[in-house]
Amino acid sequence: MDNFMAARSQMALSLGFHIIFSCIGMVMPFFMAVSHFLWLRKGEQVYQNITRAWSKGVAIFFATGAVSGTVLSFELGLLWPTFMKHAGPIFGMPFSLEGTAFFIEAIALGFYLYGWKRFNRWFHWVTGLVVGISGLTSGILVVAANSWMNSPAGFDLVNGQYINIDPIKAMFNPAWFSQALHMCIAAFAATGFAVAGVHALMIWRNRNVDFHMRSFKIAAIFGVIAALLQPLSGDISAKMVAKRQPAKLAAMEAHFKTEAYSPLILGGIPDEKNKKVDYAIELPGMLSFLVYDNFKTPVKGLDQIPQQDQPPVTVTHFAFQIMVGLGIAMMAIGAIYLLALWKKRNWFKKGWFLKLFIAATPLGFIAVEAGWTVTEVGRQPWIIQGVMRTADAVTPMPGIHYSFYLFAAVYFTLSIVVIFLLYRQIKMVPVMYDVKPKNLHTN
Amino acid sequence: MLYVVIIFLWVSLLLYLVMGGADFGAGIIELFTSTQNKSRTRRIMYNAIGPIWEANHMWLIIAIVILFVGFPTIYATMSTYLHIPLTVMLLGIIARGTALTFRNYDAVHDNMQKLYNKIFVYSSFITPLFLGIIAGSAVSGRIDLQANNFADAYIYSWFNWFSVAIGFFTTSLCGFLAAIYLIGETHDDTERRSFIRKARIMNVAAVLSGAVVFIASIKENIPLVQWVFGNFIGIAAVSLATISLILLWYLISRGKRYIIRVLAGFQMTMILLTTTYRHYPRIVILKNGGYLSLIDHRGADKTIHALGMALLIGSVFILPALFYLIWSFRKKDGTADALQH
Ligand code: HDD
Ligand code: HEM
Ligand code: HEM
Numbered sequence: 001m002d003n004f005m006a007a008r009s010q011m012a013l014s015l016g017f018h019i020i021f022s023c024i025g026m027v028m029p030f031f032m033a034v035s036h037f038l039w040l041r042k043g044e045q046v047y048q049n050i051t052r053a054w055s056k057g058v059a060i061f062f063a064t065g066a067v068s069g070t071v072l073s074f075e076l077g078l079l080w081p082t083f084m085k086h087a088g089p090i091f092g093m094p095f096s097l098e099g100t101a102f103f104i105e106a107i108a109l110g111f112y113l114y115g116w117k118r119f120n121r122w123f124h125w126v127t128g129l130v131v132g133i134s135g136l137t138s139g140i141l142v143v144a145a146n147s148w149m150n151s152p153a154g155f156d157l158v159n160g161q162y163i164n165i166d167p168i169k170a171m172f173n174p175a176w177f178s179q180a181l182h183m184c185i186a187a188f189a190a191t192g193f194a195v196a197g198v199h200a201l202m203i204w205r206n207r208n209v210d211f212h213m214r215s216f217k218i219a220a221i222f223g224v225i226a227a228l229l230q231p232l233s234g235d236i237s238a239k240m241v242a243k244r245q246p247a248k249l250a251a252m253e254a255h256f257k258t259e260a261y262s263p264l265i266l267g268g269i270p271d272e273k274n275k276k277v278d279y280a281i282e283l284p285g286m287l288s289f290l291v292y293d294n295f296k297t298p299v300k301g302l303d304q305i306p307q308q309d310q311p312p313v314t315v316t317h318f319a320f321q322i323m324v325g326l327g328i329a330m331m332a333i334g335a336i337y338l339l340a341l342w343k344k345r346n347w348f349k350k351g352w353f354l355k356l357f358i359a360a361t362p363l364g365f366i367a368v369e370a371g372w373t374v375t376e377v378g379r380q381p382w383i384i385q386g387v388m389r390t391a392d393a394v395t396p397m398p399g400i401h402y403s404f405y406l407f408a409a410v411y412f413t414l415s416i417v418v419i420f421l422l423y424r425q426i427k428m429v430p431v432m433y434d435v436k437p438k439n440l441h442t443n
Numbered sequence: 444m445l446y447v448v449i450i451f452l453w454v455s456l457l458l459y460l461v462m463g464g465a466d467f468g469a470g471i472i473e474l475f476t477s478t479q480n481k482s483r484t485r486r487i488m489y490n491a492i493g494p495i496w497e498a499n500h501m502w503l504i505i506a507i508v509i510l511f512v513g514f515p516t517i518y519a520t521m522s523t524y525l526h527i528p529l530t531v532m533l534l535g536i537i538a539r540g541t542a543l544t545f546r547n548y549d550a551v552h553d554n555m556q557k558l559y560n561k562i563f564v565y566s567s568f569i570t571p572l573f574l575g576i577i578a579g580s581a582v583s584g585r586i587d588l589q590a591n592n593f594a595d596a597y598i599y600s601w602f603n604w605f606s607v608a609i610g611f612f613t614t615s616l617c618g619f620l621a622a623i624y625l626i627g628e629t630h631d632d633t634e635r636r637s638f639i640r641k642a643r644i645m646n647v648a649a650v651l652s653g654a655v656v657f658i659a660s661i662k663e664n665i666p667l668v669q670w671v672f673g674n675f676i677g678i679a680a681v682s683l684a685t686i687s688l689i690l691l692w693y694l695i696s697r698g699k700r701y702i703i704r705v706l707a708g709f710q711m712t713m714i715l716l717t718t719t720y721r722h723y724p725r726i727v728i729l730k731n732g733g734y735l736s737l738i739d740h741r742g743a744d745k746t747i748h749a750l751g752m753a754l755l756i757g758s759v760f761i762l763p764a765l766f767y768l769i770w771s772f773r774k775k776d777g778t779a780d781a782l783q784h
Contacts, residue, residue, distance in 0.1 A: 056548050063544035066497060067537045073507050074533055077522030084511055085519040089742030092512030096750050099501070099508045100757030106497035107764045114772065165743035167750075397526050397597055406530075410537060417541070421549055428550035 006401035007079040007394045012376070013404070014068065014075055016369055017411045021065030023368065026139045026184075027191035027222070028058045029132030034218050036125050050215050052116075053429060059113055060421055064414060066106070079400070083383050083393035086162050090155050091148040093167035094141040101141060105134040139187060140180040147175035150375065151244045152384050178240040179375075182233045185226045186371065189330060190364025192223020197361025198426065204354040208429055213348070220357065221341075223364070224334035230327050235290070241378075242291045245385060246300040247309060248378035251316035253287055254280070258301035262287040267321060270313045275302070277317075311380045319373035326367040333360055444751035449737055451754045452509045453719065459502035461620065461711050464613075466499050468621025470539065470567020471614060472641055473560075485560075487628050488621075489547065495772065498765060500540070505754075513750050516740040517727055521577075524586045524600045528573045535570030538562050568614060575613030579606035582722060583665055587730035604659035605667075612652040616711065619645035623691075623707040627700030639695055646688070670721035677717045684713035 001009070032054045039047035073095075077084050111119070111127035118124075148154075154170030155162050199216035203209055242249045249255070254265050256275040264287040268280025285295035292299075302310055333356055340347040347353045383390040469488040476484045511518040522529060539562075546559035580586065580601040590596035622642035629635045660667035671677045687706045694703050719726075725734035741747055 056550070059548050060544055062497070063540050066500070067540040070500070070504060070536055070540075071533050073504060073511075074522065074529055077511060077518050078526055078529060081519035081523045084522075085515045088511040088515035088518065089513070089746040092508070092742075092746065093749055093753070095508050096512050096753040097757070099505050100753065100761060102504065103498065103501045103757070103761045104764065106501050107761070107768050109497055110495055110768050111771070118771065165745055167746050395523055395526065397523060398593065403526075403530060406534070410534065414537070414541060417545065421545060424550045425548075 001401045001404070003398055003400045004391055004394050006404040008390070010400065010404040010407055011075065011079055013408060013411060014072055015372065015376075017415070018065065018068040018072055019368060019372065020365055021061050021068060022135075022139060023187040023365070024061045024191050024194075025058070025065045026132070026135040026187045028054060028061070028195070029128055029135060030188075031191075031195065031218050031222065032058065033125065033129045033132060035215070036128060040121055040125060046211055046214060049211060050218075053425065054215075055113060056425055057422065059109075060418060060425075062109060064418060066102075068411075069102075078403075079395055080383065080393045081395050083388060086388070087149075087384060090152075090162065090165050090167060090170045091145050093171045094144040098138045098141040098145075101134045101138040105131055105138065108134065136184060136187075139183060143180045143183045144171050144173070144176040146375070147179040148173045149384050150179070150379060151175040152387050157387060174244060175240055178233070178237045182230075182237045182371075185230050185233050186364070186368050188222050188226035189230055190223075190368050192219050192221075192226060193330060193333075193357075193360050193364040194362065195219035196223055197357050197359075200354045200357035201361075202426065202429075203349075204351065204358060211429065216357075220337055223330075224337045227327070227330035227334040227364075228338075231331060234324070234327060239291060242299065245379065247302070247305045247311055248316070248374075249291070250300060250302045250305065251311040251313045251378050252320040252374055253299075254313055254317040255287065255299060255301045256303060258298050258304050260288075260296050260298045261285040262291075262299040262301075264290065265317075268317075270317050272313050309381065311378050316374055316378045319370040319377065323367045323370040323374060326363045326370070330360065330363055330367070333357070444748045445738070445741060447751040447755065448509060448513050448747055449724070451751075451758075452506060452513075452737075453715075455502045455506040455509065457712060457715050459499075459506060460613075460616070460715060461708050462495070462499040463502060464571065464617040464711070465620040465624045467539075467567045467571045467614075468617035468619065468645075469625065470564050471571075471618040472621050472625070472645075474564040474568055475618075475641075475644075481560075483634065484625075487625055487630075487634065495769060498768065500536075509750065509754070513742050513747055514735075514737060514740055515742055517735045517737075520586070520588075520727060520735060521581065524588075524596060525577055525580055527597060528576050528580070528601045532570055532573040532577065535566045535573060538566035539570055542566065571614045571617045572610040575610035576601055576606045578613070579609030581727045582718075583663065584728045584730055584732075586727065588733075589731065603663055605656070605663045605665055608652065608656040608659040612649065612656050615645055615648040615652050616714070619649050620707055620711070621645075623695075623703055626695070627704065642695060643692075646692075671717050674721055676720050680713040680717045680720070684710050684717075687713075 032051050035047045035054070036051040038044070039051060108127045108130040112124065112131055115124045115127060119127075148170050151174045152170075153173040154166040154168070156164045196216050196219040199212040199219065202212040203216060238249070238252075241252070254268065254270040254277045255262065256277070261284050263282040263284045265277055266281040266283070268277040270277050287299050288297050289295050291297075302313070336347075336353075336356070340353065379385055381389050381391065383393045473481060473484055473488070507518075510521075542559045542563040546556055546563065549555060549559070580603075583603060583605045585603055585606075586600045587595055590600075619642060622638050622645050626635060626638045626642060629638055657667060666673075671681060687710050691703055691706045691710070694706070722728065722734075724737035724739075726737055727735035729735070742750075
């Protein structure tokens with residue numbers, strides 16, 4: 001593995017790892033706030049138990065998210081010093097605000113985790129909510145930094161010099177809104193489905209059904225609403241990509257030829273050498289329609305993009321298909337859930353219904369990883385779209401592959417340990433949170 | 444605004460040294476505690492640092508963000524030439540942060556605890572060691588932008604007597620801070636006496652390793668003596684630090700827990716002041732006699748301005764909240780609720 005590939009792989013691995021923990025860190029506090037609220041309002045012990053059980057999970061995820069984030073803020077320099085030397089002062093604004101948001105989050109978490117019985121009940125509740133709000137804010141800010149790499153703004157490049165730097169304009173670059181919106185919804189969808197899936201499994205196995213059913217409902221409703229909104233926001237994102245990164249759009253769609261009535265290509269295996277897609281279903285005019293709202297306007301294909309500026313088509317296309325496919329599947333499951341909630345309450349206890357959610361546990365996170373692959377691989381060969389090539393940004397230090405193997409081993413081990421710990425948390429639910437019969441009758 | 448940013452950078456480093464340092468130190472103390480006292484030490488420590496440990500470590504992130512937004516050349520140069528010690532420090536941060544949390548939140552208490560403890564104490568030692576090495580390397584004048592082989596560019600930039608001595612010095616300071624802090628968190632006399640003894644041992648270790656730093660600096664031709672004693676501020680700070688050290692030895696056994704904490708914090712401030720004052724604003728000194736300066740290598744004015752504003756506005760939110768957090772959990776007998784399963 002050469003140095004450049006190793007650096008890219010290490011970056012991708014670290015971010016792919018961090019994103020899972022940060023999604024959970026952003027979203028779980030809201031689930032907790034809801035069950036905590038229900039406890040404060042209704043006084044049912046089971047809601048306090050749910051809140052406490054979740055808060056232990058959050059502490060584990062938060063710590064892992066925080067250390068992997070700390071690693072990232074160093075890694076940007078360790079792997080891409082040339083990029084950071086020029087980009088730091090331009091796209092750094094969201095990072096400095098993010099520092100504030102993290103800090104508030106860490107303080108609020110201290111209050112929340114250790115504050116049971118110490119503070120006014122509502123003050124305590126609010127600190128939990130603050131954890132969620134500041135987590136969401138940091139997510140939005142860091143995505144604003146990433147979107148700047150996709151649509152650089154707020155500077156002029158004159159003879160290799162970056163001048164007229166305006167960090168505020170760079171932060172509010174054209175892509176920030178569509179990306180931040182899509183990311184936040186994705187975090188809710190992914191975490192909601194994952195948490196709901198785990199609780200559905202426990203209901204299906206008939207363990208602590210009351211505890212798990214209530215947890216399931218809180219998590220599922222967040223996930224379901226997000227899953228229904230996600231395709232709409234994805235459509236906004238795709239239109240944005242078409243405008244600012246036609247090469248990325250073409251790679252996502254495996255769209256080789258520019259022509260009127262551009263087809264939407266579903267599935268298929270891109271053949272990059274012969275510039276065609278085998279075994280695909282083509283819907284003529286649909287791509288034009290999705291991008292320009294009419295069936296005729298041609299969408300720029302890869303044939304109009306110089307060879308040295310083209311992203312890898314196969315990876316980008318597959319990743320995009322995976323994300324969209326899963327998005328549609330999750331939307332369908334969401335619709336079934338709403339129908340159950342509205343008309344068919346007895347479905348909640350049905351095996352097939354629970355199995356559907358159990359099967360959907362990892363879908364959101366797979367879609368998140370696929371979505372980032374689209375965004376990042378689709379931007380290649382650029383690290384800053386149209387401004388700096390990734391190959392020119394990499395560290396001069398040789399031997400990065402050792403570092404990559406090392407981090408891969410560390411992240412692999414950590415993933416195993418986190419899964420193991422969660423398994424033990426869930427296994428201990430009956431011991432720690434079994435609801436005594438008297439509490440069941442308080443409502 | 445540039446000065447606002449520089450002051451924030453300095454203060455973040457100081458607070459990371461003091462708060463994060465005490466936090467690392469707790470692990471170092473655990474490493475040097477006899478087995479039968481370990482679990483008690485651990486309980487006291489966890490109750491004391493649990494609620495604020497996340498916040499303690501934010502100072503490092505703030506410092507890094509200031510560096511890469513405001514002084515990108517310095518950040519890029521350091522992260523290129525000090526890649527190896529930075530990576531080791533990161534591995535330490537990962538290991539320590541996760542081990543601490545895992546051992547507190549693992550629902551089942553069994554042999555896994557032993558593993559978490561081992562990882563926790565060793566990484567508590569490694570992380571400040573390499574943090575010190577990195578700080579020492581920045582000023583040791585071994586970073587060679589013209590180096591044409593791997594060892595000169597990426598190994599000898601940090602692997603030298605001076606940097607390593609600074610590493611050990613930092614580690615013993617952390618242990619010292621933790622012991623001072625934990626004296627005030629104990630419940631009975633035996634515990635208190637054991638921490639007082641630890642504080643004294645750590646203090647001796649710090650003074651000795653400080654002396655080694657001076658010897659190493661002479662060996663490596665680094666004008667440390669001149670930086671420290673060649674100017675009024677340096678001499679004054681060293682004298683004040685010495686006086687507060689004597690006071691500290693006297694007060695340590697008299698149960699004045701707030702005063703000794705303030706004195707220990709004051710000492711750290713003086714140490715950081717002496718070591719940074721003289722060569723400021725040159726925070727990285729290069730082999731060819733050149734340097735990277737906070738003034739000459741700053742980012743665009745608009746960026747510095749926006750960064751300064753962000754820091755000022757941020758601190759309006761953060762400082763009162765942080766102060767209230769520390770104040771709320773100051774009671775030494777507050778059993779951390781999260782431990783009650
Ligand atoms: C639960 C996760 C999830 C789901 C179900 C979807 N997405 Fe997505 N998508 C993401 C999670 C995600 C993401 C991981 O969060 C990305 C990566 C960068 C970003 O801003 O969001 C993303 C990026 C992303 C991009 C690239 C944006 C850019 O580069 O700026 C497009 C065009 C879409 N998505 C479109 C869609 C469409 C049309 C979907 C229809 C169902 C869809 N996504 C479902
Ligand atoms: C957490 C979500 C993210 C994931 C999963 C992700 C994933 C990836 C992947 C797969 C690559 C490798 C691309 C390739 O080699 O073809 C990459 C590269 C990179 N990403 Fe991201 N990314 C994420 C967010 C971000 C953010 C928020 C930033 C910066 C603010 C960022 C900065 C970079 C940089 C600097 C590179 C290296 C250069 C490159 O290959 O483009 N990424 N990331
Ligand atoms: C799209 C990508 C990203 C998202 C959505 C995201 C979001 C978050 C969130 C919500 C947290 C809080 C931790 C938690 O609650 O579990 C976090 C932690 C952190 N992230 Fe990220 N992040 C992303 C990428 C990055 C990148 C590229 C960097 C660095 C350059 C970074 C640096 C950090 C740091 C330093 C922390 C630790 C803060 C703490 O101690 O609380 N993140 N991230």
